[in-house]
Amino acid sequence: MRPRTQYVDSGGYSIAYQVIGDGPVDVLFLQGLLSHLDMQWCDPIFAAFLNRLASCSRLVVMDQRGVGLSDGAGTIPTIDERVADLAAVADAVGSERMFLRASASAPSCSPTLSTPHKRQPGTATSAGRNCSCATTLQCAKRSIVAAENA
Numbered sequence: 001m002r003p004r005t006q007y008v009d010s011g012g013y014s015i016a017y018q019v020i021g022d023g024p025v026d027v028l029f030l031q032g033l034l035s036h037l038d039m040q041w042c043d044p045i046f047a048a049f050l051n052r053l054a055s056c057s058r059l060v061v062m063d064q065r066g067v068g069l070s071d072g073a074g075t076i077p078t079i080d081e082r083v084a085d086l087a088a089v090a091d092a093v094g095s096e097r098m099f100l101r102a103s104a105s106a107p108s109c110s111p112t113l114s115t116p117h118k119r120q121p122g123t124a125t126s127a128g129r130n131c132s133c134a135t136t137l138q139c140a141k142r143s144i145v146a147a148e149n150a
Helices: 044-054 079-092 106-113 133-149
Strands: 006-010 013-020 026-030 058-062 098-102 124-126
Touching (some): 006 079, 013 079, 026 044, 026 079, 044 058, 058 079
Parallel strands (some): 026 058
Antiparallel strands (some): 006 013, 013 058
């Protein structure tokens, strides 16, 4: 079943996102530059992958600025703009702590995402893209524990 696409404003641009599942950990799966939230559900293998991630988490997927259903700026967004978009989506879904799982070109934002949230420790954690689908929840828990102990 295709989830409802929602939008949040980030710097005057509408950023498209979807929320799937209601597990104990929030996971933001950040796709690369080839993404379209509605079209991804037409691919049964990718849809199964997303549903598997959502089976153990509250999964949030988004189209980056200028990609898919999100508004484009006509220029390549800066890292700070991308991080602001991620933070806007996290705020829109009410996430206090989010595990970031990234693919393709997305990892460049991963280490930076937690920086604006230092005043709210634990709001965002990130990990490399080496966590398989089956171990995403374990990776998220390890990242959260590491952030709490830092």
